[in-house]
Amino acid sequence: MNDLEFKAAVEVSRKWDGDEVARELSDKIKNKITSPKFILLFTTIHYEKEFEKILKGLKNEFPDAPLVGGTVAGFMNQEGCYTRGVTVLSIYYPNMHVSIGIGQETKKNPEQAAIEFVRMIKDNKMQSEASEKFLFILASGTKVPSLTGTGVKRVYRSKISSLMVSKLLKTSPKISDKGLGREDKILEIISQNLPDYKIIGGSSIDDNRLEKNYQFFNDKIFTNSVIGISIETDLDILMDSQVAVEKTDLIFDISTGDEKCIINKIDGKPATETFFKYLKWPDSLMDEGLFRRTFFYPLVFEKNGELYPEVIGGLAGSSIICGFDLKSDKLFIGQSSSKILNNALNKSLDNITKKGKINFSLIIYCSALLEALGNDFFRVNKIIKERHDNSPFLLIATGGEDFSIPYEKFKHSNETINFATFIK
Amino acid sequence: MVDDPIAKVLDDLLRLDDILACMVARQNMISVMPSDGTDSFKPEIHNIWDIIHRAMEDVFTVIREYSPAGLSEMEFRLQDYEALFYVFPDTENALVSIIPALANKGLLEVEMENARREILKVMESQMTVNG
Numbered sequence: 001m002n003d004l005e006f007k008a009a010v011e012v013s014r015k016w017d018g019d020e021v022a023r024e025l026s027d028k029i030k031n032k033i034t035s036p037k038f039i040l041l042f043t044t045i046h047y048e049k050e051f052e053k054i055l056k057g058l059k060n061e062f063p064d065a066p067l068v069g070g071t072v073a074g075f076m077n078q079e080g081c082y083t084r085g086v087t088v089l090s091i092y093y094p095n096m097h098v099s100i101g102i103g104q105e106t107k108k109n110p111e112q113a114a115i116e117f118v119r120m121i122k123d124n125k126m127q128s129e130a131s132e133k134f135l136f137i138l139a140s141g142t143k144v145p146s147l148t149g150t151g152v153k154r155v156y157r158s159k160i161s162s163l164m165v166s167k168l169l170k171t172s173p174k175i176s177d178k179g180l181g182r183e184d185k186i187l188e189i190i191s192q193n194l195p196d197y198k199i200i201g202g203s204s205i206d207d208n209r210l211e212k213n214y215q216f217f218n219d220k221i222f223t224n225s226v227i228g229i230s231i232e233t234d235l236d237i238l239m240d241s242q243v244a245v246e247k248t249d250l251i252f253d254i255s256t257g258d259e260k261c262i263i264n265k266i267d268g269k270p271a272t273e274t275f276f277k278y279l280k281w282p283d284s285l286m287d288e289g290l291f292r293r294t295f296f297y298p299l300v301f302e303k304n305g306e307l308y309p310e311v312i313g314g315l316a317g318s319s320i321i322c323g324f325d326l327k328s329d330k331l332f333i334g335q336s337s338s339k340i341l342n343n344a345l346n347k348s349l350d351n352i353t354k355k356g357k358i359n360f361s362l363i364i365y366c367s368a369l370l371e372a373l374g375n376d377f378f379r380v381n382k383i384i385k386e387r388h389d390n391s392p393f394l395l396i397a398t399g400g401e402d403f404s405i406p407y408e409k410f411k412h413s414n415e416t417i418n419f420a421t422f423i424k
Numbered sequence: 425m426v427d428d429p430i431a432k433v434l435d436d437l438l439r440l441d442d443i444l445a446c447m448v449a450r451q452n453m454i455s456v457m458p459s460d461g462t463d464s465f466k467p468e469i470h471n472i473w474d475i476i477h478r479a480m481e482d483v484f485t486v487i488r489e490y491s492p493a494g495l496s497e498m499e500f501r502l503q504d505y506e507a508l509f510y511v512f513p514d515t516e517n518a519l520v521s522i523i524p525a526l527a528n529k530g531l532l533e534v535e536m537e538n539a540r541r542e543i544l545k546v547m548e549s550q551m552t553v554n555g
Contacts, residue, residue, distance in 0.1 A: 016439070046440070074534060082538065083531040084440060208528045288526045374533035375497075 007092040008360040010077045010392045018050030022057020036090035041069035043086040045206035055219040066100040068227045070204035070215040073367035076395040097232040099124030102217045107173035110182035114189035130232035133197045137228035141203030141399035142181040144210045145172040154314040165316035177224035184324040184412040187402045191410035200420040202364045202398025238421040240351040241403040242344035245309040245334035260325035270318035295372040301328035309415040311368045349387040352421040363395035364418040370397040429546045434458040442527035444469040450516045451484035488516045510540040
């Protein structure tokens with residue numbers, strides 16, 4: 001076996017017990033890699049009670065490999081597609097310097113958490129210059145606070161509820177780990193402070209209910225943090241990001257309050273009612289199923305020529321709640337379809353297969369797209385698999401996606417497909 | 425029953441919160457149930473089970489007719505529930521799950537597809553053993 005060789009193990013366990021999961025994954029990794037440089041671990045929310053066992057088990061087997069990860073809505077690799085299970089990615093390559101970071105209380109103070117994270121990464125940075133600097137990040141995504149204390153609702157039609165929800169979104173992060181994820185702010189600070197890094201990442205999430213999510217840092221479990229791993233290497237890393245949404249000609253002016261992600265007015269009129277009127281949707285569709293219906297009709301703003309789709313997070317009376325700040329007063333209604341999705345995916349695959357042989361791809365995919373696709377997700381798997389020609393890949397479905405190119409752009413958005421492809 | 429590998433696949437599916445009931449069935453017959461039978465179905469399904477079961481029978485008429493032509497999935501919504509049918513190719517059998525109408529169906533569909541593939545593998549291996 002050549003020690004200079006790049007080796008990647010992407011493994012899955014579908015067992016239920018945490019000890020068995022850790023054992024199965026450890027054995028599978030060891031079959032390919034004896035001393036991994038790092039381990040990324042992603043699980044679906046179903047393993048919530050098993051996290052401790054899984055993390056301890058993996059750290060016992062690989063004490064020297066830094067481990068980060070968290071919960072995702074689903075994942076995909078060469079073996080298939082899963083919305084229940086646990087997956088790991090571990091890599092060995094000699095010319096690779098790895099460091100991990102964490103910033104806590106992201107919802108209460110995203111700036112401070114991001115700075116804390118950056119400091120850890122910088123403290124462990126390689127002294128000499130690497131040809132590529134890459135960062136993977138995973139931040140705690142939005143958790144909808146419950147108005148009643150039991151269960152989470154996404155649609156509140158009464159005006160009083162609407163007021164309460166707006167207030168809750170503001171106060172929750174001060175007293176709990178719930179509230180808006182603020183991932184856009186986290187990415188902004190990280191990319192500004194690590195401007196020479198290529199960054200890809202996402203928001204940890206549950207099964208798209210937005211009730212809870214977790215982040216892993218070695219054998220510790222967090223609920224309100226940003227974690228990440230920095231990789232400095234001589235490998236080439238190709239980055240690509242595509243929006244799986246097109247603009248329609250439905251365009252309108254919006255006004256927001258203090259919170260730039262809550263739309264109070266559309267064209268000067270109550271936002272919810274006007275949005276439904278423009279889409280010609282009856283009021284009867286203002287129910288908990290709205291989240292699913294709007295995947296194909298996200299709100300979109302444009303900044304520096306880039307489209308930023310936002311999935312509608314909820315309705316609070318006449319206000320529409322989005323997941324991150326709307327950075328324009330003008331919004332479009334976007335549209336997506338399987339054709340648009342396929343085109344976006346193929347464009348990415350064309351871009352990442354242009355240069356050399358692929359060693360491995362890490363793909364961040366919007367969990368809303370996964371929910372919209374359902375079992376057609378297996379078609380996406382077939383396309384990616386064919387274009388990777390036996391090289392491993394791991395796709396994770398997150399609640400929002402982060403993408404940053406050194407000195408060029410950084411972007412947190414929904415309904416995008418993002419590739420970081422390691423090539424020889 | 426516990427040793428039936430198809431029942432084991434159904435047991436795994438039923439552990440997902442929003443899968444209220446699941447089975448492998450065809451017209452007039454439930455072929456395989458989870459290990460604990462209907463006892464393992466989520467309690468909320470019991471009130472509506474009779475009407476859903478009757479509606480399922482009508483869906484199986486369509487499945488029987490169109491499965492040879494390539495019908496692979498069907499679904500219906502009844503009150504606050506949805507029934508998903510994942511047909512086993514070229515048979516009159518389907519994997520059936522009942523879920524809440526407001527569940528995040530897309531995510532569940534991925535695991536329905538995994539379950540269908542696993543059951544197909546079991547069926548194929550059983551056919552090989554039985555010659």
